[in-house]
Amino acid sequence: MKPLLLACLVVVATADVPKFAQSITTRSTGAKGTFLCGKNPAGDVKVRLFRNYTDEPNEILAFTTSSAVTGKFNLEGHTAGRSNGDIEPFIRIYHRCDMDPKKKDYRTFGIKFPKSFVSIGRIARKPYDIGTMNLEIIYPKEKHLKEFKEESVPNFDKLG
Numbered sequence: 001m002k003p004l005l006l007a008c009l010v011v012v013a014t015a016d017v018p019k020f021a022q023s024i025t026t027r028s029t030g031a032k033g034t035f036l037c038g039k040n041p042a043g044d045v046k047v048r049l050f051r052n053y054t055d056e057p058n059e060i061l062a063f064t065t066s067s068a069v070t071g072k073f074n075l076e077g078h079t080a081g082r083s084n085g086d087i088e089p090f091i092r093i094y095h096r097c098d099m100d101p102k103k104k105d106y107r108t109f110g111i112k113f114p115k116s117f118v119s120i121g122r123i124a125r126k127p128y129d130i131g132t133m134n135l136e137i138i139y140p141k142e143k144h145l146k147e148f149k150e151e152s153v154p155n156f157d158k159l160g
Helices: 002-015 017-025
Strands: 027-037 046-050 060-065 072-078 090-095 106-112 118-120 128-134 143-145
Touching (some): 027 046
Parallel strands (some): 027 128
8 A cells, every 4th residue: 555655646746847847947037117209108119028138039038019108118028938948138129219200210229137137937026127218319239120020929838
């Protein structure tokens, strides 16, 4: 009877190992803030959260668009289902503040933020607050894009 009980305990204990292992290797992070274009809220600002300092679509953890009414945004993402759970948080902002409305050009710049804003698990416990940013300013390393390509976040949960 004892060997059967011991075998059952081993099966139960090892059944959750993959879930536990994934939960401790999954990392999450987030960011929030407000955008202005001059003195007015900047709506339709696109924000992408990347796993590291890159523009590669497969490294996007999350994306959102700021509110037209308030200019606020809030996003978080995680590495569940990815082979590499490390995060060196980076957001890229795409906007059209002070751009010719007849053209489809976007201005873009990025912000790296500290790893202290990375949490273990799928939920970002402490989002990085960029505060209020006036997008009329030309930011360091700002670039111009001829068009903005909508990219979706890869769904790693359904891949394997």
